Amino acid sequence: MPHEPITTLPLTVAVLLSVGRHPVTGRARRADQDARGLELALSMAAARIELVHAGPFDDACEVSMRGYLGMSAGHAGSGADSVTLVDQPSQADVVPALCRTLSESLAPQLVIAGERAEQGEGSGMLPYQLSESLGWPLVGGIVAVEGVEEGVATLLQALPRGQRRRLSVRLPVIVMVNATAMAPRQSAFGPARRGTLAVVEQPAVHDAAQDEWRVQPARKRPKRLKIVKATSARERFKAAAAKSDGGGGQIMKDVSPDEAAAAIHKLLKEEDVLR
Amino acid sequence: MLDTLLPILIFVALALAAIGAWRRIRLWRQGCPSPVPFFRGLAAVPRRYLVDLHHVVARDKVMSNTHVATAGGFVLAAVLMILVHGLNLAEGILGWPLLAASAVMFGGSLFVMRRRRRPPARLSRGPWMRLPWSLMAFSLGVFLITLPTVGVLPEDIGSWVLALLLATVVAWGLGEMFLGMTWGGPMKHAFAGALHLAFHRRPERFSSRHGGEGRSTGLKALNLDDDQAPLGVETPSDFTWNQLLGFDACVQCGRCEAVCPAFAAGQPLNPKKLIQDMVVGMAGGSDAHYAGSPYPDKPVGEHHGDPQGPIVAREGRALLNAETLWSCTTCRACVEECPMMIEHVDAIVxxxxxxxxxxxxTPNKGAEVLDNLIATDNPGGFDPGSRMHWAADLDLPLMRDVEQAEVLLWLGDGVFDMRNQRTLRALVKVLRAAGVDFAVLGDEERDSGDVARRLGDEATFQSLARRNIATLAHYRFQRIVTCDPHSFHVLRNEYGELGGHYEVFHHSTYIAELHEAGRLHFTPWKGGTVTYHDPCYLGRYNGEYEAPRNVLKALGIEVAEMGRSGYRSRCCGGGGGAAITDIPGKQRIPDMRMKDVRETGAELVAVGCPQCTAMLEGVVDTPAEVRDIAEFAADAVTHEDTSAADGPSRGGHGDDASPTASTRKEVMS
Structure with a gap:
């Protein structure tokens, strides 16, 4: 592919990629949310794309990264055909290394991350920690980047029940893609195989907290049962179309931590979570 | 005057034809290299033409005789004409056979003319409409100029006007027959076709004097070793040179079009047009000159291409649209019917x-299915650890435990499908009734890779195939039996290239064999009329038309055959991933097939393929119940040892297939 013409603003977008894990078989794959992030980057015209992963460079990592590289068909000139692999030992805290790579060598104006990884810590904290250490704003729930003009990005943010909110944010910014963003395109074998993995070294910072942890498969979270009280079709329809969260609840502002804790405690008792 | 004019005409025509041939060969050589045995290939042409090609042509008796007369007459007349009129050799003696040959050719061309009067829709028009006239011009012209040679008419008969007129007629004939052969007229099929027979990419598909199956249906493996090489065919020049040669051999008879289920369903595919598009791409230009039926609802003249240009454009139009390629069910009906031995399915894949x-x-659900195959080894994305849940109560012997068995029962992905589970249970019941020593791979089995391969994902196919071959290598068995013709075909014909060679049986073949050996006994059939639907991957792909019918016969069922059965069986619409890519048409292929069933008046349609079962059962307001061969057999099977008798009942009930104490002992011993 010829190089795509660079517009007036050479926008660099970094997409943070994690090693995904298939929910049924546990095999390594491209993580769904990060793949949505890459799809978002690919849909932005004339952007320079930097793919970044920090972590141990092993087989699972390679399989997964090639999954993302396979999405670069037709975008070979944009940088989507190469992953910057920040090689870190498995016990390292990747945030400092990622921070340094982003700020020193890649220098993106826009960083795209998923809301949550599929394995490892997977807490969704990483974008927040990055935001803190880089000092960049963070916007969650993004489904589209509508445009970037004069250093200001127009973002589309997903709200509950299909609502959307348009935001203008000054660059640089970190955005987290929402699970309702455009589904990732198919990963093709040819470009996946030809894509390059560029390993860069960064000093590793040992993650002391991790040593204390014991990792076990997550339990399924309990779901509130839906009790159907409707007697007519109209009521059933209204119930189905209604917000899933209850109408109750209260907003507490400017209260002391003790009061807030007491309110939460009271609610948990009411809901029979605490006995 | 003719004496001086004729040699000039003949040799000018031959020289121009030679230049045309050289240009044509250069067009083919744009393709990728593909080594062929040059002289052995050329030497094989007569047999391949007279036996294999004629076998296909002879399905239409009138056309076959027409072609024998016209083509045979032409070849003989052309050779003799060069000798007699070109070189003036033995005019008195050779003149007589020349007269006979041209007369025979003229007779043939009258039949060509008759067919062209009201040509069926499958035939191309355009330049093809002038062909009978050209054939007549050639044969009549040659006949008339030869009359004076043998002395029937005096040498100096008529005036120079008559001579010139005759020379013009002969020139027209020579132009169509000699020049058209290499410069691209209707007669091109003779030149390209002969060379196509010589250098066919699948020489093994032709019969040989020493017998042999003469069948070659497995797709050729894509070389994945070079990790920088682009994969598959992007431009016409990415085909091998002999594939391009094959496209050029097309005679536009439209037999493929007449049998193509996708074309009949109004999906945007016409095998004939597809091949012509490849010819357009090879030579460069637009499809505006195409004179046959277009892709349904796709006007002609909007597509164009060149040898180095893309076949399918990323945006806009190129040679053809992607939906055309994804409409194909890989049923091979077109390949089976093609008198020029063109391999449409290879090109599409x-x-x-x-x-x-x-x-x-990959359109629609294609990407999802391929992702599932990569992540879970089955197209549905089911937990591979749940493969044997359907047989929780059957206590099937696992290869992992027994390590060897006479028969390895390959279950296929039907294990996840509740309908196919009934078939599998029936098959297990039959095998147990016959006391067959069998075992299954259980959770170690993976998808055979059939769907991945037909969807173009050769990488996933090879990955699945290699892992399956490695698993199979751990165990000892004499044969593989499966109720899925797709697995059957892949295991039998496509694993060999990757190092897996097995004796594979479709369950119908195996049941027929067990019955023949007296190991199975059936109670006579008392149900209604039954018709049989030939699965493409069992019939056309593997030539097994008889065994399922033999099983039904053994059951006492007389099959009410559909109009299209055997090698002309109409596809159910589920092959080649067509059910996954789901390209819209005017009607659905399984609906058309069920209409065929309805015409027989049958109450039951016997099938031998989980895919066909799913497609045919998906037809609403169906006239017939769909039942697998294994279910028929299981319902009728009687146990010789009375202790195991549990009476005939409908296959599919949980306890039907569970072993009784005595049969169980038999299996173990």
Whole structure:
């Protein structure tokens, strides 16, 4: 592919990629949310794309990264055909290394991350920690980047029940893609195989907290049962179309931590979570 | 005057034809290299033409005789004409056979003319409409100029006007027959066709004097070793040179079009047009000159291409649209019918390989199915650890435990489908009734790779195949039996290239064999009329038309055959991933097939394929119940040892297939 013409603003977008894990078989794959992030980057015209992963460079990592590289068909000139692999030992805290790579060598104006990884810590904290250490704003729930003009990005943010909110944010910014963003395109074998993995070294910072942890498969979270009280079709329809969260609840502002804790405690008792 | 004019005409025509041939060969050589045995290939042409090609042509008796007369007469007349009129050799003696040959050819051309009067829709028009006239001009012209040679008419008969008129007629004939052969007229099929027979990419599909099956249906493996090489066919020049030669051999008879289920369903595919598009791409230009039926609802003249240009454009139009390629069910009806031995399915899969492997553009559910195959080894994305849940109560011997068995029962992905589970249970019941020593791979089995391969994902196919072959290598068995013709075909014909050689049986073949050996006994059939639907991957792909019918016969069922059965069986619409890519048409292929069933008046349609079962059962307001051969057999099977008798009942009930104490002992011993 010829190089795509660079517009007036050479926008660099970094997409943070994690090693995904298939929910049924546990095999390594491209993580769904990060793949949505890459799809978002690919849909932005004339952007320079930097793919970044920090972590141990092993087989699972390679399989997964090639999954993302396979999405670069037709975008070979944009940088989507190469992953910057920040090689870190498995016990390292990747945030400092990622921070340094982003700020020193890649220098993106826009960083795209998923809301949550599929394995490892997977807490969704990483974008927040990055935001803190880089000092960049963070916007969650993004489904589209509508445009970037004069250093200001127009973002589309997903709200509950299909609502959307348009935001203008000054660059640089970190955005987290929402699970309702455009589904990732198919990963093709040819470009996946030809894509390059560029390993860069960064000093590793040992993650002391991790040593204390014991990792076990997550339990399924309990779901509130839906009790159907409707007697007519109209009521059933209204119930189905209604917000899933209850109408109750209260907003507490400017209260002391003790009061807030007491309110939460009271609610948990009411809901029979605490006995 | 003719004496001086004729040699000039003949040799000018031959020289121009030679130049045309050289240009044509250069067009073919744009393709990728593909080594062929040059002299052995040429030497094989007569047999391949007279036996294999004629076998296909002879399905239409009138046309076959017409072609024998016209083509045979022409070849003989042309050779003799060069000798007699070109070189003036033995005029008195050779003149007589020349007269006879041209007369025979003229007779043939009258039949060609008759067919052209009201040509069926499948025939191309355009330049093809002038062909009978050209044939007549040639044969009549040659006949008339030869009359004076043998002395029937005096040498100096008529005036120079008559001579000139005759020379013009002969020139027309020579132009169509000699020049048209290499410069691209209707007669091109003779030149390209003969060379296509010589250098066919599948020489093994032709019969040989020493017998042999003369069948070659497995797709050729794509070389994945070079990790920088682009995969699949993007441009016409990415085909091998002999594939391009094959496209050029097309005679536009439209037999493929007449049998194509996708074309009949109004999906945007016409095998004949597809091949002509490849010819357009090879030579460069637009499809505006195409004079046959277009892709349904796709006007002619909007597509264009060149040898180095893309076949399917990323945006806009190129040679053809991607939906055309994805409409194909890989049923091979077109290949079976093609008198020129063109391999349509190979070409379609080659182009699909590019779309899937390089462009990541498999339509509809294709991408999801391929992702599932990669992540879970089955197209549905089910937990591979749940493969044997359907047989929780059957206590099937696992290869992992027994390590060897006479028969390895390959279950296929039907294990996840509740309908196919009934078939599997029936099959297990039959095998146990016959006391067959069998075992299954259980959770170690994976998808055979059939769907991945037909969707163009050769990488996933090879990955699945290699892992399956490695698993199979751990165990000892004499044969594999499966109730899935797709697995059957892949295991039998496509694993060999990757190092897996097995004796594979479709369950119908195996049941027929067990019955023949007296190991199975059936109670006579008391139900209604039954018709049988030939699965493409069992019939056309593997030539097994008889065994399922033999099983039904053994059951006492007389099959009410459909109009299209055997090698002309109409596809159910589920092959080649067509049910996954789901390209819209005017009607659905399984609906058309069920209409065929309705015409027989049958109450039951016997099938031998989980895919066919699913497609045919998906037809609403169905006239007939769909039942697998295994279910028929299981319902009728009687146990010789009375202790095991549990009476005939409908297959599919949980306890039907569970072993009784005595049969169980038999299996173990």
């Amino acid at each position: 080659d182009m699909r390989r590019f779309l899937t492997l390089e462009r990541g553009d």
